[in-house]
Amino acid sequence: MIIKASLATLAILAFTGSLGADQPARLPEPAARAVDFHKDILAILSNSCAKCHAGGKQKGGFSIDTRESLIKGGESGAAVVPGKSAESRLIALVGGLEPDAIMPAQGPRLSAEQVGLLRAWIDQGLPWEVGFTFKKTRSAPLEPRQVAVPAAGPGSNLSNPIDLILELYFVSAGVTPTDVVDDRTFLRRVYLDLIGILPAPDEVDTFLDDRDPAKRALVVGKLLSNSQPFNQQYAIHWLTFWNDALRNDYRGTGYIDGGRLQITDWLAKSLVENLPYDQFVRQLIAPTPESAGFVKGIVWRGVVNASQVPPVQAAQNISQVFLGINLKCASCHDSFINDWKLTDAYGLASIFSDGPLEIHRCDQPTGKFAPMQFLYPQLGSIDDNAPQADRLNQLAAVMTAPGNGRLARTIVNRLWARLLGRGLVEPVDEMDNPAWNQDLLDFLANDLVEHGYDLKHTIQRIATSRAYQLAATSAAQSEREEFVFRGPEVKRMSAEQFVDAVSGLLDIEYEKAVVKPAALAVPTDAVAKRAGARAALVHADPLLGALGRSNREQVVTDRPKLATTLQALELTNGTPLSTLLEKGAKKWSESAAEPAPLIEQIYRRALLRSPTAAESEVAREILGAPVAPDGAEDLLWALIMLPEFQLIY
């Protein structure tokens, strides 16, 4: 029987002790100190309540998953009155005031001290760890999954499996994709996406004149071929992507006293040779001296937080980069944002450690140690007793085991995001989130593995799809709750793409390269010369920094998408760009005395097209007649500030 009397009455009765001998004892007093949700409360909730009321379970309609649901209570009304524990039903139940409904219903009753803590917690306003929830988070399947690629519909000329999969998607989602872009837009996009630079005007002409219906696929093939200069340009372009992800920079914290190593030479060679991705990953996890920088991490002198010692950095970074797993929270305490536990993080970190790695919880030693183990032990075991080098080889093998579908899914998703502006899974570092098209993700992952982990193959697969060739859509769309794919998103040039495009337009080397990997020896032919020193190979400076080049103190897998005021200031009056423009304008203005041909050439180099009549008129006004260097400088500035120049449509 459920007692219907009001809780307040009950509480008074309990305190006065006026009921019979078998009546409940009075409530314990609230603890007389400030309670800490994490230290004092979480254990009580986890041990005594969670089994029936958390993680999606809500016996009696009552869930403690969130602070809100806990207060709200269940079928019999509010469970808690914040600030008033004596009036809170939760306390009445755990305090035994309702003999027929004592909580927990199973297991031992709460001690007086525990009830006192819960009372104090409620009296103090129910402080809750921001973001904490008992809700189970989604775990994406680990295994690879074969996808039956649908056959082309009647009358369809689609053949790329990406398009065949998406054809079904468009129909079932009731979505009409955007139209395929024109040749000029396509060529600009594919050059920037695949090799990071603009095509030269003659390359544009040749492409536009080409009547071969397969010309788009052919140009993709050319850009991804291992012939020069394209292979080198490809390597330099993707070097930036991997420098960000593997936080490889040419200067930065840690280098001051040997606490950090570059992997630039190794990385450049891997890209030039298109090292299969599984080998790439293995060489980063079980490194040679040339590739050791990534798992070595960044070491600052002095005592660092236990969650940032090098083996823990390594565990966090390989999880994030290779698997899209956030292990950062779990490196300090059992994670609130996913299901990873402190022991999972230390199990992985210990593999990298020279000696035993004591588990620290929130920077406090626990006296405990975690058995060495990969996050997914089903993929293979690590021998605790083996020397470190052997363990790292075992870990590398487990990471690249055929059963680890997540490794391939994570990288193909990153490539898709690079080329189409948004991942199949977002954010790209949270691969437990659902994909907007699981079939496509699984297909691309298998396709990569079946082609020997050849990343260029996947890039080619994507770049030759019709999906890739669709007209770009506004990024604002992706902020809607339910993402719908209609076509790629408009992308912003990266800092490196912008600077390379500008120095190409001005025919001036931006800065001297500060790294000279042997694999990127500068070729001599004319086309390659344009790619001589590229921004990927120079130190970060105020211009590159303002345009979003990350400082690589942390792993970065996504650059800021939108423009900022500080960045616009740098573009408007910053010294690096002004100096470059001044020099470049001098060259341009000396190349032609007449405005018309000059305008034509500048437009073709910058925007890959001729100016319209209206544009010519404005440009002529800017240039002056005869052409003044100042005029040329201002025209060049205006053109490179245009959205048409800075964005990838």
Added chain:
Amino acid sequence: MNMNQRASNWNRRDFLRTASAATLSALAAGDARQILAAEEEKLRATADTVIVLWMGGGMAATETFDPKRHTPYEKGLDPDRVLSTFPAIDTAVDTIKFSEGLERTAAVMNRGTLIRSYTAGDLGFILHSRHQYHWHTGYAPPQTVAAPHIGSVVARTLGPLNPAVPAFIDIGQRFDVGEGEELKAFHQAGFLGSEYGPFLIPQADQAAASVRPPHGMPPGRFENRYQNYKKLVAQSPIGQHGSDHQKESLLRSLDNAHRLLSSPAAKAFDLSLEPKEIYDRYNTGQFGLGCLLARRLTEVGARFIEVTTEYIPFKNWDTHDNGHTRLVDMKAMMDPPISQLVLDLEARGLLNRTLIVLASEFSRDMMTEGRPDQQVKNQVEVPKVIEELKYYGMHRHFTAAGCVLMFGGGVKPGFLYGKTADERPCKTIENRVVIEDLHATIYRALGISPKLAYEVERRPFYVTRDGLGKPIVDVFA
């Protein structure tokens, strides 16, 4: 002059049109989500602007704002006898003494609060930039996410005071003078996004160039260049295809930049507009001019300004030798401009809403490296007997007590907080203040809760470590 008067100094129209643009840009930038603790009291701000005067390199407390027994130099000194190498002087407050050489600042002590019990982070090894990172972000490096500078947190949380002035301005630090990478690691907005990063003015006397058209470009041409640009945008075939998010963001950012550069507030950056007599009063070098620039920027509505004496390894406050003689120079450099800044802000009616915070990453001592109960590896040799003047001074890095001097912004006038031992080790013995409490105090003055958090990677990042900072309520009037 009060706040309303200050507002009238700005061009109202300029203010309004820039305000809407700045707000839009913040909304569109995909900012880190703000998380407030569930029951948050509404805090009343006592300051609108913060000026941090940064004594980079380790300012010895016993040689500046916490003098102890003076031991004059003589050959054959036992270093352990030496606590202060300067005599103490009176200040405008009977109970507070300063060290000789700070007479002018002493004369304005009745406008401020002195904290003597700041206890620096215990980071196991003394590395200036690491402790500076800790001071400026509240977190010890490295961190799993890019921790923002306190100026960026303020910029993100409160936005610009006058939208035509960057919200966070950092004056006086160059990054090519040693430990530059370590310094860059905290001179940034981190995960909050570069919109909130510092507007860097490495040299105060060059500030005007940072808000002028590019070198050699007359203002008329600069304005034409932008007008013509807008014509080309309108003519661009892409421009005629309607709008997209990225394009809007790009155009808006350029618009903001041009508004800022053509705003009347931009004149505040130009020190040549200051009357010569006043300029000379401040001009003890880059730091003095930085203080003048800070005053001018405060007048036009800057939100967060930091002026540094500049950290250069083994230079300025980083006294590994000749501590006594070098401090004579350092004091001569800081004393006139700091006192002038206080007086000028007061005369303009701005001091009561401007919080000045003078601080350093740690203090110095002749004997102890680190702290008495946890010494770390000595980095400076101290002879058993001092036979040369170069050994006379506080050369080791001391973390167990240090001074923070505050003026205006709601702090008590003529107030002393915290106490240190009068004999070595001169450590904190009363009212210990740690960085999260000092940050909480600065945030409190600005009306920001120490429990405020921003979401990054789905977890909260608190503006004071774990939301634990407790403002020192005693220092507020």
